[in-house]
Amino acid sequence: GAVVSQHPSRVICKSGTSVKIECRSLDFQATTMFWYRQFPKQSLMLMATSNEGSKATYEQGVEKDKFLINHASLTLSTLTVTSAHPEDSSFYICSARDLLAYQETQYFGPGTRLLVL
């Protein structure tokens, strides 16, 4: 299947700082990328849908000013957690949709584990 990468794989930061997570589609172009969050022993929760060249669409209850999403190219989307707090500690996973794949199959990155101290 297609490859999606994330960087960094894990990050520890102090409360109040901002953290940027990158998501790249390595062997295909993705006009649409998705950002999920997963707390321990829970399922993935969709945070937002990122469309190349336009504003992201956030799910209900997700603060758009706290979770800034930029999708500047067909292979890169970034999620910035601004003024992070301990409750933002979670596993963040991005996903990219391959428009040329059979029925636009969606592929996931390996995830980024964020710990806010």
Place this chain on the structure above:
Amino acid sequence: DAKTTQPTSMDCAEGRAANLPCNHSTISGNEYVYWYRQIHSQGPQYIIHGLKNNETNEMASLIITEDRKSSTLILPHATLRDTAVYYCIVRVARGTASKLTFGTGTRLQVTL
């Protein structure tokens, strides 16, 4: 997207077939059935998807009932590396509305 119902957990002996059921009684005519799995601390991995015909690939087989209200994912010869949470998701194939919404999935434990 239609909601799915899966058993919380299942066990399977290594080398045997693992049959994971999924109910999606409210599925619409244009919605596909997708299966993903998530091994601990990794991102979900695409397994297979289908509309109404049975599908098979190198990883698994997908059996969809004629009325499309349920399906079964079959791992023909389970190994310890197949231990994971398996998610059954229904969604439309294309367009901005085709988001993947994850339920609680089935935790498959493959044992020796």
